[in-house]
Structures are given as C-alpha cells and as structure tokens.
Amino acid sequence: MSTEFKLPSIGEGVESADVAELFVKEGDVLEPGQNICELETEKAVVELPCPHGGRVAKVHVSAGETVEVGQLLLTIEESTAGETGGDSSAPAGSAEETSASEPAEAPATESAPAAETESQAATATASGEVVEFKIPNIGEGVESADVAEVLVSVGDTIEAEQNVLELETEKAVVELPCPHAGTIEKIHVSAGDTVSVGQAVLSIATAGGTGKAKPASAPSGESKSFPPEKSPAKEPKRESAPAERQAASARTPELVSRQDETNGQPPVPAAPSTRRLARQLGVNLREVNGSGPGGRITHDDVQAYVRNRLQNDNVPAVSRGGAPTGLAAGSLAPPPLPDFSKYGEVAREKLNKIARTSAENLTVSWNVIPHVTQHDRADITDIEAARKRFGQGVGKNGPKVTMTAVAIKALATCLQAFPKFNSSLDPETNELVLKKFYNIGCAVDTPNGLVVPVVKDVDRKSILDVAAEINELAAKARDRKLSIDSMQGATCTVTNLGGIGGVAFTPIVNYPEVCILGMARGQKELQLVDGEVRERLMLPLSLSYDHRVINGADAARFMVTLCNMLSDPFTLLSAI
CATH class of the missing domain: 4.10.320.10 (E3-binding domain)
Known part of the structure; x- marks a missing residue:
C-alpha cells in the first residue's frame, strides 16, 4: 500500500516554491511529521514536514525544481516491522526499530471531487493500504509553495505528524508534518519543485487497513480548505506538442478584456x-x-x-x-x-x-501606477534629542526607539487625516477602497533580499509598542522566521535608507497601496531660526504616490503635515 504526499498550502497567495534541498531519498523510512525538504518561496525558506510515516518509494522532485501547491512530492509505502524511522539503512533490531504492532493513523477522507479521488487512488497491498498525502491548506490564499527540502526517502518509516517536507512560500519557511504513519512507498516531488494545494506528494503504505487504497487527506481542520483540483484526465486539453507549441508561439497573440474569459466553456x-x-x-x-x-x-x-x-x-x-x-x-x-562573454569572463547567478x-x-x-515623488525635509533636532534622552532613561530593559518607529507613528496619524493616502484603487469598478485600519509595512534589508513585514494597527499602539514590534519583526526577517500573516495587510509602507546614506531617492509604491514614504540620512545644516543661524538636524523625506488617486496639492499638504509633526515633539504628542 502506498501514499502520495503532495505539497500543501503554505501561505496566503503562495502557489509555488523552489526545492532548496531534499532531506530524504528513495528507500528512507519516514516518521510522521518528519521534515523531508527545504522550500524557498519569494519571502522565506521553510522546512516541509510530511504527516505520513513509511518508506519512501519514490521522490518525484529534486533540488532546484519549482513545485506548485498540490504537486506530488513523494510516494510512501507502508513500513515493515524491521524498518526504522529516518534512515532505512539502520540495522534491524536497533533501539529505533519500528514495532510491527505500532498503531498507524487511519487515513482521512479528503473532501475532494469524486473524479479526483478515483484518479488518484493507489492500489492496495496485503499489509494494509496505500494512502496519498497531499499538500493541505497551510495559509489563507496560499495555493503553492516551493519544496525547499524533502526530509524523507523512499522506504523510510514515518510516524504520525512527522515532518516530511520543508516548504518555502512567498512569506515564510515551514515544515510540513504528515498525519499518517507507515512506510514511504513513493515520493512524488523533489527539492526545488513547486507544489500546489491538494497535490499528492507522498504515497504511504500504512499498517492494517481494509486493503482499499485511498488518497490521504490534509491534517485535521485543513482538508476543507483544499481548492477543488481536476484530474489531469478531466482538465481541458492544451497545446503541448512541440510542433503545436511552435505554431502557437508563431501566431500573434491578442490581448483582450476579461469579459471574453468565459462563455460557457470549461474554466x-x-x-x-x-x-x-x-x-x-x-x-x-x-x-x-x-x-x-x-x-x-x-x-x-x-x-x-x-x-x-x-x-x-x-x-x-x-x-x-x-x-x-x-x-x-x-x-x-x-x-x-548580447553575448557578454565576447568581452570578457562572465558568470551567472x-x-x-x-x-x-x-x-x-x-x-x-x-x-x-503613474508615480510622482514629493520631496521635503523635516527638522528633527528636537525629536532626535528627545528620542536619545528617552533611550538613556529606558536603558537595556526597554525597546530601542528609532526614528523609523517615530516616523511610522506620525505617518499613521497623517493617514487618518488624509484618507485617500490609506486607500486602494479598484480598476474593475473605478472605486476607491478606503481602509479604516492603519497597518504600516516596514522594508527590511536581509541577506536574501528585501522583505516587508507589517506593523498592524499602528494607530492603536504607543511609540514604545511600535518600536518593540519593529525590532522583533526585523530580527525575524533576517532569520527568515517571518510568518505569512506578518507580511500581509499593509495599507502604506516606509523604507528607511538613513542607516546607509543618501540625500533622497524615489521609492516604488507597493501595489495595491497608493503611497510609500522614503527616509534618507539626516544631515546637520545651518538654518535661520527666529533670526538666528543655528545648527539643525534635517531629515530628507520622499513620498512616492499614485497620481491616479492623489494629486500634487494633496501630496504637498500631506508632507507639510508630516514634517510639522516630526519637527515639533508637542505637535506629535498632541496628534497621537
């Protein structure tokens, strides 16, 4: 009996991931919940656990492949009494040996169409049944992920809830547990593949059973979130032959409106x-x-x-x-x-x-988005002095309050005063979606690229709370430990290059938001204040905005309001 383990849903909006590394090979014995691979998504690297136990019969993906949610990763067979979890090469009779009497988790029935169930059912074996482990729903809106690593091999015996895959979604890296115990008969994916929700990734031979093979369901509470997947035999036929594909690419395609997408034809x-x-x-x-x-x-x-x-x-x-x-x-x-190698040595990454x-x-x-950028400068001399005094008073016991935290708090107040800046444009209905919540994204530079964790409900939090959350999110971002939820829901974004340098820049609006605030390095300058020349610390600010929603006059008013808040501690305190 074998079970197919498919890539589950691993995050909202995540449909595919790259297999960074496989942890298992054919013949390995898995325990339920064992990590089987490491997946890299757009935002993070995750280890994918497999909920099934058993021996890895086949690994269907390899490192470097892109897998989609629902794509088959592993085929898992039921383990024999002499097989052990983790490594199928372990000697019989060892302390890790799996007992033949060890109970195996009965496979659940997946809430999928009957056609899919019939097409994906595996053949039964004398020792029990083969269940397919499919990628469960692992996050709202997440439809696919990359297999970063397969943590099991064909022949492995796994226990229930053992991690079998490491998945990388757009936002995070997660280990995927398998709810089934048994021997991995087949692995349908490999590291680097992109797997989709509902895709079979493992075939697992479980102990006992009725002798009738069934596709494995997602872990409890998640199977209902599986999007219906059509059997390959039921899907509309597409051009796939090389000659047909070449002929199709030679034709000039035509871009049309979405109104023609459906007219009684199959989706x-x-x-x-x-x-x-x-x-x-x-x-x-x-x-x-x-x-x-x-x-x-x-x-x-x-x-x-x-x-x-x-x-x-x-x-x-x-x-x-x-x-x-x-x-x-x-x-x-x-x-x-062009062929750059004609001019010298090159390398590709x-x-x-x-x-x-x-x-x-x-x-x-x-x-x-038709971008426009409004530049201005805020006199942060007094705010900076107050920030430093506060930091000395708090010491090591409190969060580090940075200018980013102060700016985010001031920005949320300005968004309340200028509702259009906290909106999104719906091109389908030509309406503005005015948001009544204030979640600010904070761009973080990491060794793996730029990520934007989100500070939620900034308007309801103190500067101390905002500062503590920024520090926590930044640390998780650099360690690639951000959750899917922590990367979603932003209504506006802040990006601060002040720690590196620069006078001004043009940040790109993070669609579907309509504005983004850029902060450069503060510069000490001589300014005329109350008839006297004084040294002041000036902070360059750059506001890029969607000109379809925001006009130049409103952008100028927004920046003046923001600069006034950052220039006067009392104005900022009264506003928040």
Whole structure:
C-alpha cells in the first residue's frame, strides 16, 4: 500500500516554491511529521514536514525544481516491522526499530471531487493500504509553495505528524508534518519543485487497513480548505506538442478584456493569483498556452504572453476601462541580452524566489501606477534629542526607539487625516477602497533580499509598542522566521535608507497601496531660526504616490503635515 504526499498550502497567495534541498531519498523510512525538504518561496525558506510515516518509494522532485501547491512530492509505502524511522539503512533490531504492532493513523477522507479521488487512488497491498498525502491548506490564499527540502526517502518509516517536507512560500519557511504513519512507498516531488494545494506528494503504505487504497487527506481542520483540483484526465486539453507549441508561439497573440474569459466553456486551469495577474495586465487566459501540468497556466506563461504581444505588435494591453495596463502601461519587453562573454569572463547567478517575486511585483507596480515623488525635509533636532534622552532613561530593559518607529507613528496619524493616502484603487469598478485600519509595512534589508513585514494597527499602539514590534519583526526577517500573516495587510509602507546614506531617492509604491514614504540620512545644516543661524538636524523625506488617486496639492499638504509633526515633539504628542 502506498501514499502520495503532495505539497500543501503554505501561505496566503503562495502557489509555488523552489526545492532548496531534499532531506530524504528513495528507500528512507519516514516518521510522521518528519521534515523531508527545504522550500524557498519569494519571502522565506521553510522546512516541509510530511504527516505520513513509511518508506519512501519514490521522490518525484529534486533540488532546484519549482513545485506548485498540490504537486506530488513523494510516494510512501507502508513500513515493515524491521524498518526504522529516518534512515532505512539502520540495522534491524536497533533501539529505533519500528514495532510491527505500532498503531498507524487511519487515513482521512479528503473532501475532494469524486473524479479526483478515483484518479488518484493507489492500489492496495496485503499489509494494509496505500494512502496519498497531499499538500493541505497551510495559509489563507496560499495555493503553492516551493519544496525547499524533502526530509524523507523512499522506504523510510514515518510516524504520525512527522515532518516530511520543508516548504518555502512567498512569506515564510515551514515544515510540513504528515498525519499518517507507515512506510514511504513513493515520493512524488523533489527539492526545488513547486507544489500546489491538494497535490499528492507522498504515497504511504500504512499498517492494517481494509486493503482499499485511498488518497490521504490534509491534517485535521485543513482538508476543507483544499481548492477543488481536476484530474489531469478531466482538465481541458492544451497545446503541448512541440510542433503545436511552435505554431502557437508563431501566431500573434491578442490581448483582450476579461469579459471574453468565459462563455460557457470549461474554466481555464490557472491559480487565483495567476488570474489576478492576468486581470491586472488585461490578458484573456484563453489566449495563453499553459506550460504547467495538464496545461495549467502559470505566472511565467502570462508574462511570456505579454512580452510576445509587445514585441510583435507593440500594442498596449486593454483593460475593461480601455486604458493601457500592466507591462504595456509605459514599457516594452526588453530586447535579448548580447553575448557578454565576447568581452570578457562572465558568470551567472540564479535569482532566489524572493528576488524573482520582488522583480515581478516591482514591474507590475511601476507599470500600473503613474508615480510622482514629493520631496521635503523635516527638522528633527528636537525629536532626535528627545528620542536619545528617552533611550538613556529606558536603558537595556526597554525597546530601542528609532526614528523609523517615530516616523511610522506620525505617518499613521497623517493617514487618518488624509484618507485617500490609506486607500486602494479598484480598476474593475473605478472605486476607491478606503481602509479604516492603519497597518504600516516596514522594508527590511536581509541577506536574501528585501522583505516587508507589517506593523498592524499602528494607530492603536504607543511609540514604545511600535518600536518593540519593529525590532522583533526585523530580527525575524533576517532569520527568515517571518510568518505569512506578518507580511500581509499593509495599507502604506516606509523604507528607511538613513542607516546607509543618501540625500533622497524615489521609492516604488507597493501595489495595491497608493503611497510609500522614503527616509534618507539626516544631515546637520545651518538654518535661520527666529533670526538666528543655528545648527539643525534635517531629515530628507520622499513620498512616492499614485497620481491616479492623489494629486500634487494633496501630496504637498500631506508632507507639510508630516514634517510639522516630526519637527515639533508637542505637535506629535498632541496628534497621537
């Protein structure tokens, strides 16, 4: 009996991840909950546990592959009495030997369509049944993740709740436990693969059973969150043959509005985030050739389609409102790079998931949002003196109050006074979404790239609370321990380069937000104050904003209000 372990949902909006490392190989014996791989997503690296126990029959992914939520990672067979958890090569009779009488967790029935259940059912064995472990829902909106590492091998005997995979989502790295005990018969994924929610990752042979194979469900409480997955045999056929693919790429694709996406035809296989991207770029998914399993359309397919369209016709994508959107709104696909090796030695370095996602998001933001940047300076002489005095009084027992914390608190107050700056533009309805909560993202530079954890409900917290939370989030960001929730829900963002240097810069708005505040290094300057020349500490501020929502006069008023708060401690205290 075998069980398939598929990549579960590992975070909101996360549909795929790269397999950074596999912890298991075919023949290894898994314990439930054992980590099987390390996954790298756009934002973090996670270890993926497998809830199934057993021997790894097959590993379906390898290090470096991109896996999607629901993609098969491992096939796991039921372990025999002489097999041990962790390493199938352990000698029989050792202290770690798995007893034949050890109870195995009965597989749960997954709430999936009957067609999927029938297509994914494994054959039974005399010793019990083979269950498929599929990627469960691991976060709201997260549909896929990368397999950073497979922690088990084929032949491993695993215990219930043993970690079998390490998954990396866009926001965090998590270990995935398997609720089943048994022997891993087959591993359907490998490190580097991108797996999707509901995808079989392991086939596990469990002890006992009725002899009828069943697909494994997600851990308790999560199976209901699985998005319905069509059996590959049921999915709409896509162009896949090389000749057909070449002919399709030779045709000039046509960008159309989303109103033609459905007219009684079967739905195009694509994740919700891919559909979101297509809507933002004005792409009809029925015009896109999917490169994923069963013709599933990925982010890369949509972007390649747009690049092809721009290169061939140089015609902007058209949204429902008729205005250029996405990559067509102000830029063209770049031409191919020249052969730099003709001029000297070169080397190539693959971008990690965080860098790739950041590049994609920045491209969308820059091309969708018409940016304007308002520069100003705040006299922070008195605030800085008060901040230092406070730090001396608190000592090592309190949080370090930085200018970033002060600026975030002042920014939240300004957002309350200027509601448009705390909104998002809905292009589908031509409405502003005015948010009544104030969550400020704080950009953090890490060795793996830029991440933006979010300080929630800033308006309800003191400067001390904000400072403590910033310090905690920054530490987690550098250690790649941020949770999915801590990276979501921002209404505005602050980025501070003052610790490095610079006079001013133009930060890019983090779509779908409408503004971002940049802070440069404070400079001591001679200023005329009350008829006297005095040395003052001036802080350069740069506010980039979406000109579709915010006009220049409002931006200037916003900056004047913010600078006044930062220049006078009493004004700031009265406002907060």
